[in-house]
Amino acid sequence: MLFNSIDFAIFLPIVFVLYWFVTSNNLKSQNILIVLASYLFYGWWDWRFLSLILFSTIVDYTIGKQLIKADRQSKRKIYLWTSILVNLGFLGFFKYYNFFQENFVEAFSFFGTKINDSSLDIILPVGISFYTFQTLSYTIDVYKRKLEPTKDFIAFSAFVSFFPQLVAGPIERATHLLPQFYKKRIFNYTKAVDGMRQILWGLFKKVVIADNCAQVANEIFNNSENYSGSTLVLGAIFFSFQIYGDFSGYSDIAIGTSRLFGFDLMKNFSFPYFSRNIGEFWRRWHISLNTWFRDYLYIPLGGSRGGLWMKIRNTFIIFIVSGFWHGANWTFIIWGALNALYFLPLMLTNKNRDYIDIVAKGKILPSLRELFMMLSTFGLTVFAWVFFRAENINHAYQFIIDIFSYSLLEVPYFPILGNQFFIFLLIFFIIEWIWREDNYPLEYLSKKINSNAIRYSLYFFLGITTYYYAVSVNSNQFIYFQF
């Protein structure tokens, strides 16, 4: 079920009413309703893969209980690795089997040995990378004794399958989300209203910004050989806006929806395109995944401790694995490696932790230096997105070669979009900029704008624009569903 679908517009109010009016007196009933709603939400896409979620839930629940009983470290390690192997086994099979198989065949044929190509026609279960990492965080935290294993199977099932963030995150930690299922949720008006605002803003980002940018980006990337270098640059920029609107929009809707049900999810995006260097960008982009890799991969590998080579190795590992997590394609690996190259100089000069605050805090405009830094960081990320979006390495290579040609100096061609879209893009940019110091732009809007008339006019404007584009533009599935 897509957030920007009629199905979800019907599903959400029904679950909301049942949750607060029928099950509100009983914690267990609330959790059961969440599990049922989540399974319905996921099964709407393909009910067969519900078995994977259920199996993963049972395995990690059982292993969690066994981990606390086991007294010997060796036994505990076996339990931990069982969980890791089961979860990553599913992920590996559904997501990476064909990739490895094809690359093995190619590698062997390079050395003159022919192996039968036995690639399988595998459907990638939506959101498998997300819920796999979420359940893994539970087992690892229980193993590390950071978290007591749960005895409540329903609460654990709800934690694994929680529908707002099941298919595209934020990837929650068990330490943060699971305890919220132990406490009875009490309706909070301010939280619910804020949730609605965040849903509205998320829908606007997805439907108005991302889906429109997708039209241009898809046209240019799918027919890149027909366009000038300057138009290809435009395509890459539009893809940058598309992926931001798409993914951060999803996160906003997920967080907002959770708030309607009394839950707090972690922030996943924090105005990443206003970053002044790549280090800051990666602290603001897909925060839940990056901190997951930091805590469960980078730090166990030694982090930034140790010698120079250790630091370089760990940086490359975390970025390449992060790239590979996105998809079974060399383009994602190159994308990760390229970001590691961007990041490395900052880390080696200890500048990777600079710029913790948002740019130009308390000011209306940035300084020229800040503006230059933001634009250059944006330029680097746009360049890297070419690899992320390209069909394969050859396509990315050719795309970049074509950019750096004489046609880069030509006036770019804007395919498809009407002029009115650029007005919406400008409004979007202005709203993101002026309210960049909050978790999301419309947060605490009643404090920012006293006038009810202006505030409700803004809601109406965002709502009607979203309605228009939701109906008139062919919506793309959320990009991150494929991961």
Next chain:
Amino acid sequence: MKKFILRIVVYFSIAFFFISLFQIFISLKIENEIITGHDNFKTTSNVNSELVLLGSSRCFSHFDPAFFQTNFNLKSTNIGVDGHSQISMAYFRLVDYLKHNNNPKFAILNFDPFMTPGSFTKNGGNLVHKDAFARYAFLPLNEKWKTVEHFDYNILEKYLPLYSLFKYNQLEYSFFPNNSNYEKYGFNRNDLEWKNEKPDTLVNFKSKYSINRHKNEIKKALKFLYEFCDSNGIKLICIQSPVHESIYYENIFETPQQICSDLNIPYIDANYKSIRKDSNNFYNSNHMNINGIHLMNEKLKKEKVLIQLFTE
């Protein structure tokens, strides 16, 4: 909780009220306008013509009502539906026309091998120009037009204000009808010259001629239309207008005449050899331009069947 739900309900109700108001405003605004070159039920209401012209784009672009008015003294209206060569669509359009006009004396159907029977009972099927008719989809404000019903608009398109206008991108044309590439009437675009680099070949077109394969179904559909006209006091006449020589195949193009003969429907083969062999008379293989139409009209003027019927 109550406060939250109340505010949500109030917000959505106000929003719904405003978009409904906007929908009503647009519906009223376009009621008397032709947009995107397609039919407008209101502009063909209360015209009370004596002759209506039925068929597909070949009717829409070949038959100029002014010709029939001038030469036969018959007030005429062209209600051909571009993109729809089903006999059922001609019937639906005629039914809609009759709801708001006195019954005409005559109906001319452009009947040629492109025609298909269509379905008189099941909606859907050929949905060409579903977008252009979407401006009528918001049913609470419109009568149930049979032509619109054919397009089978879904519940959201029918009952959610602005939905169909947004979905089929009709909002812009509702405000700026001239932005459309279409001419208001098909016969306004017949000053075009032949635009195909290569003429179509018969092989390419043969698959489009379903008349011999579905002769019985087509005959049945035509009979249904004929009987409907008859029961309403309308004399149905079939005319086959010209196609370019490159796609003409005698064995196929004679079939309409056989069908009409079987059903006793007056028929005129206006697919004149002298017109169809000259590319200057067409803007594509199956649509004439102004030259072709002018030549066809000159010949139609002298058609005995037509003179006899119209002067009876």
